[in-house]
Amino acid sequence: MKEIFPTPPPLVQNQFESVRELFTKNVVPSYGRFDLALDHGTGSYVFDVAGKRYLDLGGGIAVNCLGHAHPAITDALVEQSKKLIHVSNLYFTEPQGRLAAELVKRIGAGKVFFSNSGAEANEGLFKVARKFGHDEGRFEILTATNSFHGRTLAGIAATGQDKIKKGFEPMMPGFRHIPFNDLEAARAAISPATVAIMIEGVQGEGGVTPATPEFLLGLRALCDEKKLLLFMDAVQDGHFRTGKFQSFQRILEGVPGGEKFLPDGISMAKSLGGGFPIGAFWIRAPFSDLLGPGTHASTFGGTPLACAVALKIFEVIEKEKLAENARKLGDWKLNELQRLVKKYPSVVKNARGLGFMLGLELAEKIPAFAASEKSAAIQFTNRLHAAGVLVIPAGTQVIRLLPPLNLKPQEAGEGISKIEEVIKSLV
Numbered sequence: 508m509k510e511i512f513p514t515p516p517p518l519v520q521n522q523f524e525s526v527r528e529l530f531t532k533n534v535v536p537s538y539g540r541f542d543l544a545l546d547h548g549t550g551s552y553v554f555d556v557a558g559k560r561y562l563d564l565g566g567g568i569a570v571n572c573l574g575h576a577h578p579a580i581t582d583a584l585v586e587q588s589k590k591l592i593h594v595s596n597l598y599f600t601e602p603q604g605r606l607a608a609e610l611v612k613r614i615g616a617g618k619v620f621f622s623n624s625g626a627e628a629n630e631g632l633f634k635v636a637r638k639f640g641h642d643e644g645r646f647e648i649l650t651a652t653n654s655f656h657g658r659t660l661a662g663i664a665a666t667g668q669d670k671i672k673k674g675f676e677p678m679m680p681g682f683r684h685i686p687f688n689d690l691e692a693a694r695a696a697i698s699p700a701t702v703a704i705m706i707e708g709v710q711g712e713g714g715v716t717p718a719t720p721e722f723l724l725g726l727r728a729l730c731d732e733k734k735l736l737l738f739m740d741a742v743q744d745g746h747f748r749t750g751k752f753q754s755f756q757r758i759l760e761g762v763p764g765g766e767k768f769l770p771d772g773i774s775m776a777k778s779l780g781g782g783f784p785i786g787a788f789w790i791r792a793p794f795s796d797l798l799g800p801g802t803h804a805s806t807f808g809g810t811p812l813a814c815a816v817a818l819k820i821f822e823v824i825e826k827e828k829l830a831e832n833a834r835k836l837g838d839w840k841l842n843e844l845q846r847l848v849k850k851y852p853s854v855v856k857n858a859r860g861l862g863f864m865l866g867l868e869l870a871e872k873i874p875a876f877a878a879s880e881k882s883a884a885i886q887f888t889n890r891l892h893a894a895g896v897l898v899i900p901a902g903t904q905v906i907r908l909l910p911p912l913n914l915k916p917q918e919a920g921e922g923i924s925k926i927e928e929v930i931k932s933l934v
Protein backbone atom coordinates (compact mmCIF):
# COMPACT_ATOMS: atom_id res chain seq x y z
CA MET A 508 0.00 0.00 0.00
CA LYS A 509 2.88 2.34 0.90
CA GLU A 510 4.34 2.23 -2.60
CA ILE A 511 1.26 3.85 -4.19
CA PHE A 512 -0.33 5.77 -1.31
CA PRO A 513 2.16 7.50 1.00
CA THR A 514 1.47 7.73 4.75
CA PRO A 515 -0.28 11.05 5.54
CA PRO A 516 1.80 13.76 7.26
CA PRO A 517 1.74 13.92 11.12
CA LEU A 518 -0.61 16.96 11.26
CA VAL A 519 -3.35 14.99 9.47
CA GLN A 520 -2.88 12.00 11.75
CA ASN A 521 -3.05 14.17 14.88
CA GLN A 522 -6.40 15.72 13.95
CA PHE A 523 -7.80 12.29 13.29
CA GLU A 524 -6.30 10.91 16.51
CA SER A 525 -7.95 13.58 18.65
CA VAL A 526 -11.38 12.70 17.26
CA ARG A 527 -10.70 9.00 17.68
CA GLU A 528 -9.65 9.60 21.28
CA LEU A 529 -13.09 11.10 22.03
CA PHE A 530 -14.70 7.97 20.68
CA THR A 531 -12.37 5.57 22.45
CA LYS A 532 -13.16 7.22 25.77
CA ASN A 533 -16.85 7.99 25.35
CA VAL A 534 -18.64 6.09 22.59
CA VAL A 535 -19.85 2.49 22.90
CA PRO A 536 -17.52 0.52 20.63
CA SER A 537 -20.26 -1.36 18.79
CA TYR A 538 -19.08 -0.27 15.34
CA GLY A 539 -15.96 -1.41 13.54
CA ARG A 540 -14.97 2.03 12.28
CA PHE A 541 -12.47 2.96 9.57
CA ASP A 542 -9.59 5.28 10.39
CA LEU A 543 -11.43 8.27 8.96
CA ALA A 544 -13.05 11.26 10.67
CA LEU A 545 -15.36 13.11 8.30
CA ASP A 546 -16.05 16.79 8.66
CA HIS A 547 -18.22 18.16 5.87
CA GLY A 548 -19.50 17.42 2.41
CA THR A 549 -20.91 18.86 -0.77
CA GLY A 550 -22.69 16.93 -3.50
CA SER A 551 -21.01 13.58 -4.05
CA TYR A 552 -17.90 14.54 -2.09
CA VAL A 553 -17.02 14.49 1.61
CA PHE A 554 -13.98 15.93 3.34
CA ASP A 555 -12.17 14.56 6.36
CA VAL A 556 -10.94 16.62 9.31
CA ALA A 557 -7.68 17.25 7.51
CA GLY A 558 -9.39 18.51 4.37
CA LYS A 559 -8.79 15.41 2.22
CA ARG A 560 -11.58 14.95 -0.35
CA TYR A 561 -13.37 11.65 -0.98
CA LEU A 562 -15.82 10.70 -3.69
CA ASP A 563 -18.65 9.25 -1.62
CA LEU A 564 -19.92 6.17 -3.45
CA GLY A 565 -21.26 4.72 -0.20
CA GLY A 566 -23.88 7.42 0.35
CA GLY A 567 -23.99 6.78 4.11
CA ILE A 568 -25.17 3.22 3.26
CA ALA A 569 -27.82 4.17 0.71
CA VAL A 570 -29.09 7.17 2.68
CA ASN A 571 -27.78 10.37 1.09
CA CYS A 572 -29.90 10.18 -2.05
CA LEU A 573 -29.30 13.85 -2.91
CA GLY A 574 -25.67 13.85 -1.79
CA HIS A 575 -24.29 16.13 0.91
CA ALA A 576 -25.50 19.63 1.79
CA HIS A 577 -28.20 19.73 -0.89
CA PRO A 578 -29.75 23.23 -0.80
CA ALA A 579 -33.30 21.84 -1.20
CA ILE A 580 -32.87 19.77 1.98
CA THR A 581 -31.34 22.71 3.85
CA ASP A 582 -34.23 24.97 2.75
CA ALA A 583 -36.87 22.41 3.71
CA LEU A 584 -35.25 22.00 7.15
CA VAL A 585 -35.00 25.74 7.72
CA GLU A 586 -38.49 26.60 6.46
CA GLN A 587 -40.30 23.82 8.32
CA SER A 588 -38.30 24.35 11.52
CA LYS A 589 -39.55 27.93 11.59
CA LYS A 590 -43.13 26.60 11.62
CA LEU A 591 -43.22 23.34 13.55
CA ILE A 592 -40.52 20.77 14.26
CA HIS A 593 -42.46 18.29 16.31
CA VAL A 594 -45.88 17.72 17.76
CA SER A 595 -47.27 14.52 19.19
CA ASN A 596 -49.03 11.98 17.01
CA LEU A 597 -52.03 12.79 19.17
CA TYR A 598 -52.65 15.50 16.55
CA PHE A 599 -52.88 15.72 12.76
CA THR A 600 -50.19 17.52 10.75
CA GLU A 601 -50.34 18.25 7.04
CA PRO A 602 -46.77 17.16 6.09
CA GLN A 603 -47.32 13.64 7.51
CA GLY A 604 -50.63 13.27 5.68
CA ARG A 605 -49.14 14.53 2.42
CA LEU A 606 -46.11 12.25 2.66
CA ALA A 607 -48.32 9.23 3.32
CA ALA A 608 -50.36 10.17 0.23
CA GLU A 609 -47.16 10.40 -1.88
CA LEU A 610 -46.14 6.90 -0.78
CA VAL A 611 -49.61 5.41 -1.35
CA LYS A 612 -49.71 7.05 -4.81
CA ARG A 613 -46.46 5.37 -5.82
CA ILE A 614 -47.13 1.92 -4.33
CA GLY A 615 -50.85 1.19 -4.30
CA ALA A 616 -54.02 1.27 -2.20
CA GLY A 617 -53.06 1.04 1.46
CA LYS A 618 -51.89 3.16 4.39
CA VAL A 619 -48.59 4.26 5.93
CA PHE A 620 -47.15 4.30 9.46
CA PHE A 621 -44.11 6.49 10.16
CA SER A 622 -41.13 5.50 12.29
CA ASN A 623 -37.55 6.71 12.66
CA SER A 624 -35.46 3.90 11.23
CA GLY A 625 -35.52 0.78 9.11
CA ALA A 626 -35.46 -1.60 12.05
CA GLU A 627 -38.42 0.19 13.57
CA ALA A 628 -40.32 0.04 10.26
CA ASN A 629 -39.74 -3.73 10.19
CA GLU A 630 -40.87 -4.03 13.81
CA GLY A 631 -44.14 -2.45 12.75
CA LEU A 632 -44.63 -4.98 9.96
CA PHE A 633 -43.85 -7.83 12.38
CA LYS A 634 -46.59 -6.50 14.64
CA VAL A 635 -49.02 -6.31 11.70
CA ALA A 636 -48.26 -9.97 10.97
CA ARG A 637 -48.76 -10.98 14.60
CA LYS A 638 -52.08 -9.14 14.71
CA PHE A 639 -53.16 -10.69 11.41
CA GLY A 640 -52.50 -14.23 12.61
CA HIS A 641 -53.34 -13.76 16.27
CA ASP A 642 -56.81 -15.25 16.46
CA GLU A 643 -55.70 -18.34 14.51
CA GLY A 644 -52.59 -18.81 16.64
CA ARG A 645 -50.30 -18.02 13.69
CA PHE A 646 -47.22 -15.89 14.40
CA GLU A 647 -44.22 -17.27 12.52
CA ILE A 648 -42.44 -15.15 9.93
CA LEU A 649 -40.12 -16.67 7.33
CA THR A 650 -37.13 -14.60 6.19
CA ALA A 651 -34.21 -15.42 3.90
CA THR A 652 -30.74 -16.70 4.60
CA ASN A 653 -28.25 -13.82 4.27
CA SER A 654 -31.00 -11.27 4.79
CA PHE A 655 -30.65 -8.20 6.98
CA HIS A 656 -33.58 -6.63 8.79
CA GLY A 657 -32.08 -4.46 11.54
CA ARG A 658 -30.49 -4.64 14.98
CA THR A 659 -33.44 -4.64 17.36
CA LEU A 660 -34.22 -7.95 19.08
CA ALA A 661 -36.88 -8.82 16.51
CA GLY A 662 -34.59 -7.47 13.77
CA ILE A 663 -31.72 -9.80 14.67
CA ALA A 664 -34.12 -12.73 15.03
CA ALA A 665 -35.45 -11.92 11.55
CA THR A 666 -31.99 -11.45 10.04
CA GLY A 667 -30.69 -14.60 8.34
CA GLN A 668 -27.05 -14.23 9.42
CA ASP A 669 -25.59 -15.99 12.48
CA LYS A 670 -22.95 -13.33 13.12
CA ILE A 671 -25.69 -10.76 13.83
CA LYS A 672 -27.38 -13.01 16.41
CA LYS A 673 -24.24 -14.24 18.18
CA GLY A 674 -24.08 -13.35 21.87
CA PHE A 675 -27.70 -12.20 22.06
CA GLU A 676 -29.40 -15.57 22.42
CA PRO A 677 -32.03 -16.70 23.16
CA MET A 678 -33.49 -15.28 19.98
CA MET A 679 -36.99 -13.89 20.00
CA PRO A 680 -39.21 -16.76 18.85
CA GLY A 681 -41.24 -16.70 15.68
CA PHE A 682 -38.66 -16.38 12.91
CA ARG A 683 -37.21 -19.04 10.60
CA HIS A 684 -34.99 -18.69 7.56
CA ILE A 685 -35.40 -20.04 4.06
CA PRO A 686 -32.83 -20.04 1.22
CA PHE A 687 -33.12 -16.91 -0.95
CA ASN A 688 -34.45 -17.39 -4.48
CA ASP A 689 -35.61 -20.93 -3.72
CA LEU A 690 -39.37 -21.13 -4.06
CA GLU A 691 -39.67 -24.83 -3.34
CA ALA A 692 -37.74 -24.41 -0.07
CA ALA A 693 -40.14 -21.61 0.89
CA ARG A 694 -43.13 -23.83 0.22
CA ALA A 695 -41.61 -26.67 2.21
CA ALA A 696 -40.83 -24.41 5.17
CA ILE A 697 -44.41 -23.22 5.73
CA SER A 698 -45.88 -24.59 8.96
CA PRO A 699 -49.39 -24.24 10.44
CA ALA A 700 -47.98 -21.37 12.54
CA THR A 701 -46.60 -19.40 9.58
CA VAL A 702 -48.22 -16.04 9.01
CA ALA A 703 -45.87 -14.04 6.77
CA ILE A 704 -42.77 -14.05 4.58
CA MET A 705 -40.38 -11.09 4.47
CA ILE A 706 -37.63 -10.64 1.89
CA GLU A 707 -35.44 -7.91 0.43
CA GLY A 708 -35.83 -7.30 -3.32
CA VAL A 709 -32.06 -6.94 -3.48
CA GLN A 710 -30.22 -8.30 -0.45
CA GLY A 711 -27.86 -5.52 0.60
CA GLU A 712 -25.82 -6.47 3.65
CA GLY A 713 -25.89 -10.05 2.36
CA GLY A 714 -23.78 -9.09 -0.66
CA VAL A 715 -26.03 -7.35 -3.24
CA THR A 716 -28.10 -10.27 -4.52
CA PRO A 717 -31.28 -9.46 -6.46
CA ALA A 718 -34.35 -11.66 -6.15
CA THR A 719 -35.30 -13.43 -9.36
CA PRO A 720 -38.63 -12.54 -11.02
CA GLU A 721 -39.72 -16.17 -10.60
CA PHE A 722 -39.06 -16.01 -6.86
CA LEU A 723 -41.08 -12.81 -6.43
CA LEU A 724 -44.03 -13.99 -8.51
CA GLY A 725 -43.88 -17.45 -6.97
CA LEU A 726 -43.86 -16.07 -3.42
CA ARG A 727 -46.87 -13.90 -4.22
CA ALA A 728 -48.82 -16.92 -5.46
CA LEU A 729 -47.65 -19.04 -2.52
CA CYS A 730 -48.67 -16.38 0.03
CA ASP A 731 -52.10 -16.06 -1.61
CA GLU A 732 -52.54 -19.82 -1.57
CA LYS A 733 -51.50 -20.21 2.09
CA LYS A 734 -53.09 -16.98 3.40
CA LEU A 735 -49.73 -15.45 4.33
CA LEU A 736 -48.69 -11.81 4.22
CA LEU A 737 -45.84 -11.03 1.82
CA PHE A 738 -43.55 -8.28 3.11
CA MET A 739 -40.67 -6.59 1.33
CA ASP A 740 -37.92 -4.87 3.26
CA ALA A 741 -37.10 -1.97 0.95
CA VAL A 742 -35.05 -0.07 3.52
CA GLN A 743 -31.90 -0.25 1.41
CA ASP A 744 -33.03 -1.03 -2.15
CA GLY A 745 -36.07 1.29 -2.23
CA HIS A 746 -36.61 4.95 -3.04
CA PHE A 747 -35.58 4.86 -6.72
CA ARG A 748 -32.16 3.31 -6.01
CA THR A 749 -32.63 0.58 -8.59
CA GLY A 750 -34.07 2.99 -11.16
CA LYS A 751 -37.68 2.42 -10.09
CA PHE A 752 -39.36 3.53 -6.88
CA GLN A 753 -39.35 -0.05 -5.56
CA SER A 754 -36.85 -2.75 -6.54
CA PHE A 755 -39.63 -5.24 -7.35
CA GLN A 756 -40.87 -2.78 -10.00
CA ARG A 757 -37.46 -2.94 -11.65
CA ILE A 758 -36.97 -6.69 -11.22
CA LEU A 759 -40.40 -7.44 -12.70
CA GLU A 760 -40.20 -4.94 -15.55
CA GLY A 761 -41.41 -6.59 -18.75
CA VAL A 762 -42.00 -9.91 -16.98
CA PRO A 763 -45.43 -11.39 -17.81
CA GLY A 764 -47.68 -10.95 -14.75
CA GLY A 765 -45.14 -8.58 -13.17
CA GLU A 766 -47.30 -5.47 -13.54
CA LYS A 767 -49.89 -6.98 -11.18
CA PHE A 768 -47.37 -7.88 -8.44
CA LEU A 769 -47.76 -6.08 -5.12
CA PRO A 770 -46.52 -7.18 -1.71
CA ASP A 771 -48.78 -6.77 1.33
CA GLY A 772 -46.33 -4.62 3.26
CA ILE A 773 -43.18 -2.61 2.51
CA SER A 774 -40.70 -1.17 5.01
CA MET A 775 -38.73 1.93 4.10
CA ALA A 776 -36.14 4.27 5.65
CA LYS A 777 -32.64 5.38 4.56
CA SER A 778 -33.11 7.45 1.33
CA LEU A 779 -36.67 8.40 2.31
CA GLY A 780 -35.17 11.22 4.40
CA GLY A 781 -31.90 11.71 2.51
CA GLY A 782 -30.00 11.75 5.81
CA PHE A 783 -32.73 13.10 8.06
CA PRO A 784 -33.97 10.13 10.12
CA ILE A 785 -37.32 8.79 9.02
CA GLY A 786 -38.71 5.31 8.41
CA ALA A 787 -42.10 4.08 7.30
CA PHE A 788 -44.09 1.03 6.45
CA TRP A 789 -46.84 0.80 3.88
CA ILE A 790 -49.51 -1.83 4.38
CA ARG A 791 -51.89 -2.86 1.66
CA ALA A 792 -55.64 -2.58 1.89
CA PRO A 793 -57.47 -4.57 3.31
CA PHE A 794 -54.80 -5.06 6.01
CA SER A 795 -54.14 -1.36 6.55
CA ASP A 796 -56.46 -0.98 9.53
CA LEU A 797 -55.17 -4.00 11.48
CA LEU A 798 -53.24 -1.72 13.83
CA GLY A 799 -56.08 0.26 15.39
CA PRO A 800 -55.84 3.14 17.90
CA GLY A 801 -53.55 2.34 20.83
CA THR A 802 -51.84 -0.69 19.20
CA HIS A 803 -48.68 0.95 17.85
CA ALA A 804 -46.86 4.26 18.22
CA SER A 805 -43.60 6.16 18.00
CA THR A 806 -43.01 9.56 19.60
CA PHE A 807 -40.89 10.88 16.75
CA GLY A 808 -42.61 8.96 13.94
CA GLY A 809 -43.49 11.28 11.05
CA THR A 810 -42.63 14.64 12.60
CA PRO A 811 -43.52 17.65 10.45
CA LEU A 812 -39.79 18.32 10.02
CA ALA A 813 -38.91 14.80 8.82
CA CYS A 814 -41.94 14.70 6.51
CA ALA A 815 -41.23 18.13 5.02
CA VAL A 816 -37.72 16.94 4.11
CA ALA A 817 -39.02 13.67 2.64
CA LEU A 818 -41.62 15.57 0.57
CA LYS A 819 -38.91 17.86 -0.79
CA ILE A 820 -36.77 14.86 -1.71
CA PHE A 821 -39.61 13.37 -3.77
CA GLU A 822 -39.94 16.72 -5.55
CA VAL A 823 -36.24 16.94 -6.42
CA ILE A 824 -35.95 13.29 -7.49
CA GLU A 825 -38.87 13.72 -9.85
CA LYS A 826 -37.95 17.16 -11.19
CA GLU A 827 -34.37 16.14 -11.88
CA LYS A 828 -35.30 12.67 -13.19
CA LEU A 829 -32.94 11.00 -10.76
CA ALA A 830 -34.50 7.54 -11.06
CA GLU A 831 -33.51 7.59 -14.73
CA ASN A 832 -30.04 8.77 -13.73
CA ALA A 833 -29.65 5.88 -11.27
CA ARG A 834 -30.75 3.43 -13.94
CA LYS A 835 -28.64 4.77 -16.82
CA LEU A 836 -25.49 5.57 -14.90
CA GLY A 837 -25.92 2.45 -12.78
CA ASP A 838 -26.11 0.27 -15.89
CA TRP A 839 -23.00 1.98 -17.22
CA LYS A 840 -21.15 1.42 -13.93
CA LEU A 841 -22.19 -2.23 -13.81
CA ASN A 842 -20.82 -2.69 -17.34
CA GLU A 843 -17.57 -1.08 -16.30
CA LEU A 844 -17.29 -3.25 -13.19
CA GLN A 845 -17.97 -6.32 -15.33
CA ARG A 846 -15.19 -5.16 -17.66
CA LEU A 847 -12.86 -5.05 -14.65
CA VAL A 848 -13.95 -8.57 -13.62
CA LYS A 849 -12.95 -9.84 -17.08
CA LYS A 850 -9.69 -7.92 -17.10
CA TYR A 851 -8.49 -8.70 -13.55
CA PRO A 852 -9.93 -12.11 -12.59
CA SER A 853 -7.23 -12.66 -9.97
CA VAL A 854 -8.62 -9.68 -7.98
CA VAL A 855 -12.32 -9.34 -8.80
CA LYS A 856 -14.66 -12.25 -9.26
CA ASN A 857 -18.11 -10.86 -10.00
CA ALA A 858 -20.10 -7.64 -10.35
CA ARG A 859 -23.85 -7.50 -9.86
CA GLY A 860 -26.80 -5.37 -8.81
CA LEU A 861 -29.34 -2.92 -10.18
CA GLY A 862 -29.09 0.83 -10.75
CA PHE A 863 -27.20 2.48 -7.91
CA MET A 864 -27.07 -0.65 -5.77
CA LEU A 865 -24.01 -2.47 -7.07
CA GLY A 866 -21.70 -5.05 -5.56
CA LEU A 867 -18.18 -5.99 -6.59
CA GLU A 868 -17.14 -9.40 -5.32
CA LEU A 869 -13.44 -9.83 -4.65
CA ALA A 870 -11.46 -12.96 -5.50
CA GLU A 871 -10.91 -15.39 -2.62
CA LYS A 872 -7.14 -15.35 -2.35
CA ILE A 873 -5.57 -12.02 -3.13
CA PRO A 874 -1.87 -12.42 -2.25
CA ALA A 875 -1.44 -8.80 -1.08
CA PHE A 876 -4.17 -9.37 1.53
CA ALA A 877 -2.76 -12.61 2.93
CA ALA A 878 -0.67 -11.01 5.68
CA SER A 879 -3.61 -9.27 7.38
CA GLU A 880 -6.40 -10.75 9.49
CA LYS A 881 -8.81 -8.19 8.04
CA SER A 882 -11.32 -9.34 5.43
CA ALA A 883 -10.66 -8.70 1.74
CA ALA A 884 -13.63 -6.28 1.68
CA ILE A 885 -12.13 -4.19 4.51
CA GLN A 886 -8.64 -4.18 3.03
CA PHE A 887 -9.95 -3.21 -0.40
CA THR A 888 -12.07 -0.46 1.14
CA ASN A 889 -9.03 0.87 3.03
CA ARG A 890 -7.10 1.11 -0.22
CA LEU A 891 -9.97 2.95 -1.85
CA HIS A 892 -10.03 5.38 1.07
CA ALA A 893 -6.37 6.07 0.50
CA ALA A 894 -7.23 6.72 -3.17
CA GLY A 895 -10.02 9.12 -2.14
CA VAL A 896 -13.17 7.00 -2.60
CA LEU A 897 -15.71 5.79 -0.02
CA VAL A 898 -17.51 2.47 -0.56
CA ILE A 899 -19.31 0.10 1.83
CA PRO A 900 -18.18 -3.46 2.54
CA ALA A 901 -20.85 -6.19 2.54
CA GLY A 902 -19.71 -9.35 4.30
CA THR A 903 -16.09 -10.38 3.84
CA GLN A 904 -15.79 -10.43 0.04
CA VAL A 905 -18.04 -7.75 -1.44
CA ILE A 906 -17.85 -3.97 -1.66
CA ARG A 907 -21.03 -2.02 -2.32
CA LEU A 908 -21.56 1.12 -4.36
CA LEU A 909 -24.63 3.02 -3.11
CA PRO A 910 -24.00 6.57 -4.35
CA PRO A 911 -26.35 9.54 -4.33
CA LEU A 912 -29.03 9.37 -7.03
CA ASN A 913 -27.72 12.65 -8.46
CA LEU A 914 -24.20 11.32 -9.06
CA LYS A 915 -22.76 12.89 -12.21
CA PRO A 916 -21.32 10.92 -15.14
CA GLN A 917 -17.82 12.30 -14.59
CA GLU A 918 -18.01 11.32 -10.90
CA ALA A 919 -19.03 7.79 -11.89
CA GLY A 920 -16.05 7.75 -14.26
CA GLU A 921 -13.73 8.98 -11.50
CA GLY A 922 -15.00 6.21 -9.21
CA ILE A 923 -14.42 3.49 -11.78
CA SER A 924 -10.91 4.67 -12.59
CA LYS A 925 -9.94 4.82 -8.90
CA ILE A 926 -11.36 1.34 -8.38
CA GLU A 927 -9.33 0.12 -11.37
CA GLU A 928 -6.23 1.82 -9.94
CA VAL A 929 -6.64 -0.11 -6.67
CA ILE A 930 -7.34 -3.38 -8.49
CA LYS A 931 -4.19 -2.91 -10.59
CA SER A 932 -2.13 -2.45 -7.42
CA LEU A 933 -3.32 -5.90 -6.30
CA VAL A 934 -2.64 -7.89 -9.50
Ligand SMILES: Cc1ncc(COP(=O)(O)O)c(C=O)c1O
Pocket residue numbers: 568623624625626627629655656657658707711712740741742743744776777
Ligand atom coordinates in the same frame (compact mmCIF):
# COMPACT_ATOMS: atom_id res chain seq x y z
C1 LIG B 1 -32.59 -4.17 4.27
C2 LIG B 1 -32.43 -3.46 5.57
N1 LIG B 1 -33.39 -3.54 6.50
C3 LIG B 1 -33.30 -2.92 7.68
C4 LIG B 1 -32.19 -2.17 7.99
C5 LIG B 1 -32.12 -1.48 9.32
O1 LIG B 1 -32.28 -0.12 9.14
P1 LIG B 1 -31.85 0.89 10.32
O2 LIG B 1 -30.38 0.79 10.44
O3 LIG B 1 -32.34 2.22 9.82
O4 LIG B 1 -32.56 0.44 11.54
C6 LIG B 1 -31.15 -2.04 7.05
C7 LIG B 1 -29.94 -1.29 7.38
O5 LIG B 1 -28.91 -1.40 6.76
C8 LIG B 1 -31.27 -2.71 5.82
O6 LIG B 1 -30.31 -2.64 4.90
